[in-house]
Amino acid sequence: MICYRIIIELDKPIPTVKNDRGRKEYDDEIVSGINNALAEYNRKYCGRRCAFIYQNTKNKLSLGFVLSDTTALSDALGELMYMAGISGKTEQEEITVRALDRLANMRFRNEFEFDSDDLYALGIRCLTNTHCPPEEKIAREYTYDQLKRSAELGLYDESFEQEVDRIVYPAAVENAKGHPVHYIIRSGSPLKVCDGLIDTLYRFGRLRSRRYTVIGLHQFINGFQAEGIFRIAKGGTVVFDLSNMEEQQNNTATSNMLPNELYDLIKEHKHTTLIIFALPNCLETQAEKIKIALPELTFVEISERLAMNNDAKKLLRAFAKADKVKTDKELLSAVAKDTGYYANDLRQLYDVWYTNTLKTKIYPQYSEFKKNVELDKTVTPVGDAYSKLSEMIGLKEVKKLIEQAVTYSKIQKTLAERGMSNSKRAMHMVFSGAPGTAKTTVARLFAQILKDNEVLSVGDLIECGRKDLVGQYVGWTAVQVKNMFRKAKGSVLFIDEAYSLLDDKKGSFGDEAINTIVQEMENTREDTVVIFAGYPKEMNEFIERNPGLRSRITFYVDFPDYSAAELFDITKLIVKNNGCKLSENASDVLIPMFEKAAQSGDFGNGRYARNLVEQAQLAQAMRLSKRDLGRLSGDDLLTLTGEDFAEISTNAIKENVPDRRRIGFMAG
Numbered sequence: 001m002i003c004y005r006i007i008i009e010l011d012k013p014i015p016t017v018k019n020d021r022g023r024k025e026y027d028d029e030i031v032s033g034i035n036n037a038l039a040e041y042n043r044k045y046c047g048r049r050c051a052f053i054y055q056n057t058k059n060k061l062s063l064g065f066v067l068s069d070t071t072a073l074s075d076a077l078g079e080l081m082y083m084a085g086i087s088g089k090t091e092q093e094e095i096t097v098r099a100l101d102r103l104a105n106m107r108f109r110n111e112f113e114f115d116s117d118d119l120y121a122l123g124i125r126c127l128t129n130t131h132c133p134p135e136e137k138i139a140r141e142y143t144y145d146q147l148k149r150s151a152e153l154g155l156y157d158e159s160f161e162q163e164v165d166r167i168v169y170p171a172a173v174e175n176a177k178g179h180p181v182h183y184i185i186r187s188g189s190p191l192k193v194c195d196g197l198i199d200t201l202y203r204f205g206r207l208r209s210r211r212y213t214v215i216g217l218h219q220f221i222n223g224f225q226a227e228g229i230f231r232i233a234k235g236g237t238v239v240f241d242l243s244n245m246e247e248q249q250n251n252t253a254t255s256n257m258l259p260n261e262l263y264d265l266i267k268e269h270k271h272t273t274l275i276i277f278a279l280p281n282c283l284e285t286q287a288e289k290i291k292i293a294l295p296e297l298t299f300v301e302i303s304e305r306l307a308m309n310n311d312a313k314k315l316l317r318a319f320a321k322a323d324k325v326k327t328d329k330e331l332l333s334a335v336a337k338d339t340g341y342y343a344n345d346l347r348q349l350y351d352v353w354y355t356n357t358l359k360t361k362i363y364p365q366y367s368e369f370k371k372n373v374e375l376d377k378t379v380t381p382v383g384d385a386y387s388k389l390s391e392m393i394g395l396k397e398v399k400k401l402i403e404q405a406v407t408y409s410k411i412q413k414t415l416a417e418r419g420m421s422n423s424k425r426a427m428h429m430v431f432s433g434a435p436g437t438a439k440t441t442v443a444r445l446f447a448q449i450l451k452d453n454e455v456l457s458v459g460d461l462i463e464c465g466r467k468d469l470v471g472q473y474v475g476w477t478a479v480q481v482k483n484m485f486r487k488a489k490g491s492v493l494f495i496d497e498a499y500s501l502l503d504d505k506k507g508s509f510g511d512e513a514i515n516t517i518v519q520e521m522e523n524t525r526e527d528t529v530v531i532f533a534g535y536p537k538e539m540n541e542f543i544e545r546n547p548g549l550r551s552r553i554t555f556y557v558d559f560p561d562y563s564a565a566e567l568f569d570i571t572k573l574i575v576k577n578n579g580c581k582l583s584e585n586a587s588d589v590l591i592p593m594f595e596k597a598a599q600s601g602d603f604g605n606g607r608y609a610r611n612l613v614e615q616a617q618l619a620q621a622m623r624l625s626k627r628d629l630g631r632l633s634g635d636d637l638l639t640l641t642g643e644d645f646a647e648i649s650t651n652a653i654k655e656n657v658p659d660r661r662r663i664g665f666m667a668g
Contacts, residue, residue: 001122001232002209003100006063006077010088013058026058031111037084042118045069050122051080052114054103061086064103066122068234070208094210096136097232101128126228127213134229135214137191139198147196153318154192155343157305167200178271179206182297184287187304188344190243190278197302198237198274207274209236216241226262230269237274242283267296281342284551285522306340306551315343319350325357336404340554381406383452389445393573394566395438401557402446405429409455426525427455428552430543431533433559436605439533440494442559447492450529457527458490466500469513477509481516490527498532499542518548525552562605564594571609578613580638589642612648616640619647 014031016024034053042050048069055062067076073092081087095103104119127133142150151160185193194212201207213233229238266275275297277290281304291299307315312335313327320327331353335341341349359366381403389399405427427450431439444461451459464484471477485493495517503510521530532539536558543550562570568590575582590612597608604611620640624632 001066001068001097001124001234002073002211002236003095003097004063004065004067004073005093005095005099005103006065007091008061008063008081008086008088009090010059010061010086012087014056016058026111034084034086035111035113037080038112038114041080041083042115046118047121047123049076050119052104052119053112054106056112064100064119065092066100066119068122068232070235094138096138096211097124097127098133098136100124123228123231126225127232135216137195137212137214139195139202139210139212141203142196142199147200150192150196153315153343154187154189155304155307155315156187156193157303159300159302160193160197163197163300163302164200167204167206179274180298181300182270182275184277184279184290184299184301185303186279186281186283186287186301188281188342190280191239191241193302194237194239194276194278197276201274207236212237212239212274212276214239214241226259226265230265230273233273234269235272237276239276239278241278242286243278243280263293266294270297283522284548285519304342306342307346308340309335312341312346315346316350319347320354323354325354325362334404336401336555381410381449381453383449385445385448385452389442389449392438392441393569394562395442395559398442398557398559401555402442402449405555406449406453406455409450410453426521426552426554427529428521428525429529429531429555429557430539430553431531431557431559432536432539434535434561434605436607436609437559437561438606439559440496442557443492443494443531443533446531447529450492456490456492456529460488460491461494462488462491463494463496465496466510466513469495469501469517470509477512478516481513481520485520485524485528488528489524492529492531494531494533497534497538499534499538502542502545514546514549518546518552521549521552561598564591564598567594567598567605567609570606571613574610574613575640578617580617580640581635583639583641585642586640586645587642589645593645612645613640615648616644619644622647 015027017027019025038051038053049071050064050066052064053061054064065073065077067073077090077092101119101124104114104116127136147164148161150156183197185197187193191214198207198210198212202210213229213236215229215238277287277299279287284303287301313332316331316335317327320331331350334349334353335346359369386406389402392399409427431443433439440461440463447456447459447461450456462484468484469477469481471480501510501513517530521528532542532553534542543553568587571590572582593612594609597604617640623641623644624636627636
């Protein structure tokens with residue numbers, strides 16, 4: 001069904017005559033002829049077409065017009081005008097069903113009659129006379145450049161442009177009917193993608209109507225007349241908007257959430273009505289379930305990609321360019337290094353910055369007013385664990401990224417509390433680095449920081465490796481993984497040497513573990529954070545081999561090797577915590593030792609420093625044993641000297657460094 005608002009500029013004005021009181025009124029014979037023609041036309045095409053005049057002057061007729069069959073508008077309207085004996089230039093605009101109903105109820109004059117039953121015979125009451133009607137939209141018109149720009153700003157992946165190219169390519173059979181494919185769109189703003197896609201399909205003859213009916217979750221809850229919706233959507237599009245669907249539904253299968261009758265209707269109308277499922281980015285598994293539930297339909301999936309680093313900053317600059325302002329360091333520095341952002345995330349960052357810029361730079365007379373959602377004490381991380389992280393030696397970029405991750409979550413909570421738009425992103429991470437770079441220590445502090453800042457409810461660190469996740473027999477692995485996630489609910493699940501899950505052959509227990517992990521990451525993303533940890537090279541290979549896993553990782557945290565100066569500071573801290581102290585000449589021995597060790601590869605980092613202290617304490621004991629113990633001062637007993645460290649065999653230290661080929665849990 002296609003609804004139009006049509007204006008007819010009459011070639012011949014409707015003649016008027018004077019009545020008994022000397023006032024002009026339209027010629028009864030002409031008006032009667034038009035009324036009879038309208039009534040006859042509506043009877044002839046009852047349930048397929050309908051026309052009525054809602055406003056008129058002597059030179060112009062304004063019509064509401066509904067076309068439910070496959071006749072071209074020009075032919076259908078031409079027949080009506082011929083029957084009514086009128087001619088003239090026409091202008092038409094497609095409108096929604098509810099807009100048409102409003103026109104039918106706003107007729108200004110009584111000269112032109114209309115029986116509303118003719119309109120309701122088309123079944124429009126399912127949209128106009130219901131408690132919770134679906135939303136209707138008319139796709140706006142896009143030029144090719146606008147469409148491309150919209151894709152860039154929305155971070156649509158290459159699948160969008162590829163589909164546009166397929167739509168533009170002509171059909172092998174002219175005037176073919178039916179839809180070769182339907183769509184699943186996963187995006188932070190899926191209806192925006194729908195708009196451009198529907199316009200393109202319309203312009204290249206794949207759709208007869210720009211109108212699309214949006215059925216949201218509240219319609220499923222409150223009920224809607226699905227059969228009637230599909231009847232009046234013929235020639236157009238039905239969009240099932242699941243963008244508000246959340247994982248807290250305990251991963252309720254989409255196929256179970258939607259009624260079976262609905263799937264039957266989709267199958268029945270698949271050639272006359274375009275079907276689009278609009279989902280949030282995170283519901284990749286639900287998209288697969290939709291495909292499984294509707295094997296009779298072929299779906300093209302369009303998703304939104306993540307922007308990182310310079311790519312994310314480029315999008316922020318594009319937002320600013322559209323508003324004719326320049327970005328500054330404050331905005332660009334809000335993009336965390338090696339962190340993926342969706343378009344909505346960046347848009348929210350930009351909107352906060354632009355609101356503040358309006359008040360401070362564009363209209364500086366308002367600069368004294370408080371900034372909007374300023375990153376002050378109300379959103380920066382708090383708590384003892386955060387203080388301990390801040391006090392750790394080195395790890396500058398690690399601390400910065402952790403702070404940004406926690407701050408981001410707190411901002412989203414602040415936005416939600418203020419009734420503003422917010423996006424809930426998972427906090428899953430990859431910690432990559434050599435042994436001894438404090439990965440486990442930071443993970444433990446991070447878990448507590450999330451608890452202290454009300455991001456997680458429990459805040460424990462649940463550590464596991466391959467042996468905790470992979471079962472010995474068929475069917476055990478999925479159970480073990482789910483039990484581990486159940487144990488980690490409200491906390492951080494730390495999977496060390498995750499690449500040990502990879503096996504040489506597909507379909508192994510390791511693959512089953514990874515697939516179950518991916519599923520559970522989605523199911524528990526609201527109150528569980530997963531951290532994968534291990535060596536950089538192996539972690540990169542692990543993530544690259546599993547696209548489903550890669551799409552769920554939000555933060556990539558690189559733990560670099562410590563410098564010689566940082567290792568010396570770590571050594572001083574370890575010595576202090578042991579109740580001892582270093583002599584002034586200790587640095588002359590330790591710094592060269594650390595510089596040499598760092599050149600040898602996996603030397604152990606912080607663990608190497610701890611082992612050095614333990615060996616130095618043994619050397620100190622041997623040194624002091626050769627002296628008169630009764631004449632030793634307190635400082636003599638507590639001070640580790642350069643001589644103590646010089647006595648250490650570095651080969652003995654290296655023997656204590658874990659072999660990177662070992663599979664299992666490793667403190668880091």
